[in-house]
Amino acid sequence: MKDLPTSLFPALLVGLPVLFATLSLFFRTRGKALVGLTGCLLTAGLSLIAFVEVTQRGTVIHILGGWEPPLGILLRMDSLAAVFIGMTALVGVFISLYAWRYFRAQEATTGGFPLFWPLWLFLWAGLNGLFLSNDLFNLFVTIEVIGICAVALAVLSGKSGALFAGLRYLLAAITGSMAYLFGVALLYGSTGTLDLGLLGQVLEPGTTTTFALLVITLGLMIKMAGFPFHFWLPPAHSSALAPVSALLSALVVKGAFYILLRLWMEVFGVSLTYAAGQLIGLAGAVAVIWGSWQAFMQTSLKLIVAHSSVAQLGYLLMIFPLLILAPGVTAGSADWLSSAWTAGVYQVMSHAFAKASFFLSAGIIIMALGHDRIESLRDLVGHMRITALAIGIAGVSLIGLPPSGGFIAKWMLLKGIFLSGQWWWAPVVLGGSLLTAGYVFMLLRLAFAPAREKEPFRPVPKSLEVCALLLALGSFLIVLPADYLIQFLESSEIFGSGIESIVEGGADGND
Amino acid sequence: MSVLIDSILAILAVYLALQCLLAPRLTQTVFIFFAFGLALALAWVRLGAVDVAITEAAIASGFLGVLFLDALRDFSFTAPNKRENLEAVHDPLSRNDTKSLLLPRLALWLGLGLFLLIALEAVWKIPDGGGLTAAAEALLPESGVEHPVTAVLLNFRAYDTWLEIGVILLGLLAIFAVGGIKLYRKPGVAADDPLLRQVILFFTPVLFLFGAFLLYFGKTGPGGAFQAAVLWGAIGILLHLGGRPVFSVIPRWLGQLLLTVGLVFFLVLGFLLMAGGGALFEYPPAHAGVLILIVETLAAISIAAALTAIFANLNQMKKEEPNEIESTN
Numbered sequence: 001m002k003d004l005p006t007s008l009f010p011a012l013l014v015g016l017p018v019l020f021a022t023l024s025l026f027f028r029t030r031g032k033a034l035v036g037l038t039g040c041l042l043t044a045g046l047s048l049i050a051f052v053e054v055t056q057r058g059t060v061i062h063i064l065g066g067w068e069p070p071l072g073i074l075l076r077m078d079s080l081a082a083v084f085i086g087m088t089a090l091v092g093v094f095i096s097l098y099a100w101r102y103f104r105a106q107e108a109t110t111g112g113f114p115l116f117w118p119l120w121l122f123l124w125a126g127l128n129g130l131f132l133s134n135d136l137f138n139l140f141v142t143i144e145v146i147g148i149c150a151v152a153l154a155v156l157s158g159k160s161g162a163l164f165a166g167l168r169y170l171l172a173a174i175t176g177s178m179a180y181l182f183g184v185a186l187l188y189g190s191t192g193t194l195d196l197g198l199l200g201q202v203l204e205p206g207t208t209t210t211f212a213l214l215v216i217t218l219g220l221m222i223k224m225a226g227f228p229f230h231f232w233l234p235p236a237h238s239s240a241l242a243p244v245s246a247l248l249s250a251l252v253v254k255g256a257f258y259i260l261l262r263l264w265m266e267v268f269g270v271s272l273t274y275a276a277g278q279l280i281g282l283a284g285a286v287a288v289i290w291g292s293w294q295a296f297m298q299t300s301l302k303l304i305v306a307h308s309s310v311a312q313l314g315y316l317l318m319i320f321p322l323l324i325l326a327p328g329v330t331a332g333s334a335d336w337l338s339s340a341w342t343a344g345v346y347q348v349m350s351h352a353f354a355k356a357s358f359f360l361s362a363g364i365i366i367m368a369l370g371h372d373r374i375e376s377l378r379d380l381v382g383h384m385r386i387t388a389l390a391i392g393i394a395g396v397s398l399i400g401l402p403p404s405g406g407f408i409a410k411w412m413l414l415k416g417i418f419l420s421g422q423w424w425w426a427p428v429v430l431g432g433s434l435l436t437a438g439y440v441f442m443l444l445r446l447a448f449a450p451a452r453e454k455e456p457f458r459p460v461p462k463s464l465e466v467c468a469l470l471l472a473l474g475s476f477l478i479v480l481p482a483d484y485l486i487q488f489l490e491s492s493e494i495f496g497s498g499i500e501s502i503v504e505g506g507a508d509g510n511d
Numbered sequence: 512m513s514v515l516i517d518s519i520l521a522i523l524a525v526y527l528a529l530q531c532l533l534a535p536r537l538t539q540t541v542f543i544f545f546a547f548g549l550a551l552a553l554a555w556v557r558l559g560a561v562d563v564a565i566t567e568a569a570i571a572s573g574f575l576g577v578l579f580l581d582a583l584r585d586f587s588f589t590a591p592n593k594r595e596n597l598e599a600v601h602d603p604l605s606r607n608d609t610k611s612l613l614l615p616r617l618a619l620w621l622g623l624g625l626f627l628l629i630a631l632e633a634v635w636k637i638p639d640g641g642g643l644t645a646a647a648e649a650l651l652p653e654s655g656v657e658h659p660v661t662a663v664l665l666n667f668r669a670y671d672t673w674l675e676i677g678v679i680l681l682g683l684l685a686i687f688a689v690g691g692i693k694l695y696r697k698p699g700v701a702a703d704d705p706l707l708r709q710v711i712l713f714f715t716p717v718l719f720l721f722g723a724f725l726l727y728f729g730k731t732g733p734g735g736a737f738q739a740a741v742l743w744g745a746i747g748i749l750l751h752l753g754g755r756p757v758f759s760v761i762p763r764w765l766g767q768l769l770l771t772v773g774l775v776f777f778l779v780l781g782f783l784l785m786a787g788g789g790a791l792f793e794y795p796p797a798h799a800g801v802l803i804l805i806v807e808t809l810a811a812i813s814i815a816a817a818l819t820a821i822f823a824n825l826n827q828m829k830k831e832e833p834n835e836i837e838s839t840n
Contacts, residue, residue: 011791022771066793152685192641211633
């Protein structure tokens with residue numbers, strides 16, 4: 001890995017947002033927002049340039065301090081990292097624009113939440129750092145940065161509900177971090193290296209490795225709200241401010257999933273069994289059904305959307321059983337691996353766009369109504385056409401109807417499921433989609449229903465509605481470059497890889 | 512002999528941890544937590560990690576303890592009549608009425624016990640991986656400092672340390688996020704307690720000098736920015752308690768500069784080194800020693816400022832509670 005071309009972009013992608021975050025601290029409300037927004041736009045631009053750089057030159061690295069691993073830390077931007085960074089930039093820039101207008105509109109009553117900007121920029125730096133990191137301990141530090149920013153953003157509104165939910169979120173996040181750190185300590189103690197590439201080569205199967213796998217997986221499952229550790233997500237995500245909910249749901253939870261994917265595929269191959277894959281897949285399957293059902297039962301819009309996140313994250317866990325091959329199957333003969341990977345990446349992207357759009361729409365509705373009880377959505381179409389359209393489009397992507405990004409994700413997942421012969425997952429995918437259709441159509445039915453009172457909606461800035469709509473459209477537009485994107489992703493070593501499972505030695509803990 | 516000391520320390524640490532959890536009153540919990548931190552610090556010394564020991568004693572036991580004491584004081588101020596209830600929460604006797612919870616609790620304990628056993632086995636069976644000590648020692652001459660821990664923190668893995676400095680600033684921002692920015696207020700009344708004034712007069716120079724010593728000594732031995740910062744932060748806390756809150760006296764921009772200078776200088780230096788053709792945080796070996804000292808000093812200033820601000824803000828946040836009973840203060 002040391003021979004790969006060097007680039008400055010990985011370092012800049014982490015440094016630039018931090019620079020603007022600290023710079024914004026020097027200004028008062030309006031100035032903070034302006035500096036913050038500038039920082040967001042520049043970071044997004046830089047991310048896209050870096051993305052192009054990776055398409056041109058392939059995987060690039062940055063050896064921090066000039067010290068090569070195992071002693072030093074190496075940042076690695078391969079095509080998978082580039083796609084995640086690009087997604088963060090696209091989703092992030094729309095949420096930033098929305099946030100700017102949203103807080104501006106409420107400045108008189110709320111003070112404009114100036115702290116949003118430094119926290120969000122730090123969060124962005126942490127996410128970029130996480131996607132780029134190739135070092136087990138450095139990943140922990142980025143998790144910490146992301147965790148603190150996420151909790152601080154979640155309580156920004158200062159309401160008591162948000163504080164309660166935020167405290168829960170903090171405790172869950174810390175528990176997750178500590179479990180992860182314990183695993184890191186065990187691995188460092190037994191191998192003497194923290195670099196992911198080197199770890200993958202030298203790690204030996206054994207009790208310590210298996211236990212490290214167990215605690216790290218537990219920690220990351222808590223972080224990404226995988227079933228049964230999803231309890232903190234709905235209250236925290238639904239009680240935060242609208243742009244914050246969008247950030248937390250669209251981007252933050254994906255960070256933990258990204259690490260989980262990288263570590264399982266690149267490091268823990270020696271310890272993973274077929275059963276471990278089935279177990280985590282089961283957790284995902286239960287999350288899909290349980291989360292969708294819970295979403296169906298809610299009566300407030302933000303809670304519906306938050307519970308739906310639990311379900312949509314479940315789909316991500318369901319790709320793991322496909323990536324771990326049954327004993328006797330080799331990676332060469334497993335033709336479903338590419339489908340499973342495509343499903344994972346597209347699920348991440350389509351959920352990021354659709355869910356961000358959904359939460360932003362919810363923010364618009366709260367702004368217009370003062371609350372988000374869904375029976376008040378009546379005649380939304382008549383009064384706020386753009387928002388209604390955004391909800392409809394984002395909802396279609398969540399269900400997985402063609403031609404949305406969600407459709408590619410679910411279609412590829414089903415394809416992988418049938419090709420691998422693990423047919424028992426198929427009803428879950430279909431059932432989840434049906435339940436999702438249930439709550440999305442429930443919302444749309446209300447939106448088209450005639451209003452009971454006159455002029456229920458207060459006017460809301462059009463630009464907010466446009467931001468939400470563009471994000472919703474994004475979850476469809478990502479389908480257009482699908483061929484090109486898959487081809488690009490295949491240049492990454494990890495994309496399309498599977499784990500040939502070992503016959504004995506167990507990672508059969510309860511995830 | 513050393514086995515005896517180690518065993519006593521190990522038993523003491525576990526005993527204090529259990530006591531900390533089981534103590535019937537919050538006050539006791541906090542004080543046992545102090546003792547627990549010191550026992551851990553001693554354990555770190557025994558393990559040969561003096562740097563960690565100092566940090567453990569200073570931050571985990573000292574600074575956290577101060578925050579806990581502050582919180583404890585505020586509990587007793589804000590709800591004097593609810594004090595009994597508050598302390599009864601930890602009373603084991605009051606749990607008897609929840610018989611229905613017996614089974615889940617038993618399962619939880621069993622599960623935790625099993626987890627602990629497996630964890631012990633996993634730790635026990637760690638194969639000897641060697642670690643990176645040898646690699647760090649080998650490259651020490653090029654790092655600009657003579658102490659391997661400082662070399663790792665400020666040079667080999669400077670990126671992690673830079674992010675950690677950011678984490679401390681983020682801790683402060685998170686407190687702002689919960690309570691709004693109330694840091695910059697007019698100075699309070701100066702303390703009229705002669706003892707407190709003498710303590711401040713005596714300790715301020717001593718803490719400052721000792722912090723500076725630890726900072727500079729970090730080049731060759733255990734010490735460095737984080738340890739120095741806690742001592743300097745203690746100055747800020749003392750001044751605050753003495754009625755001279757630092758951040759209210761100095762101009763707003765200076766306060767912000769103090770809080771951010773460590774992080775920003777570190778990053779800008781990294782960018783400049785990058786512009787010079789190197790990687791982020793790649794010091795030229797000839798100047799590494801000086802650059803590291805500057806980075807450490809500024810980092811220590813920022814961390815000290817952040818710790819002071821965290822304390823000051825938490826301390827003031829409670830004073831603004833409307834139901835506050837001033838007479839008890």
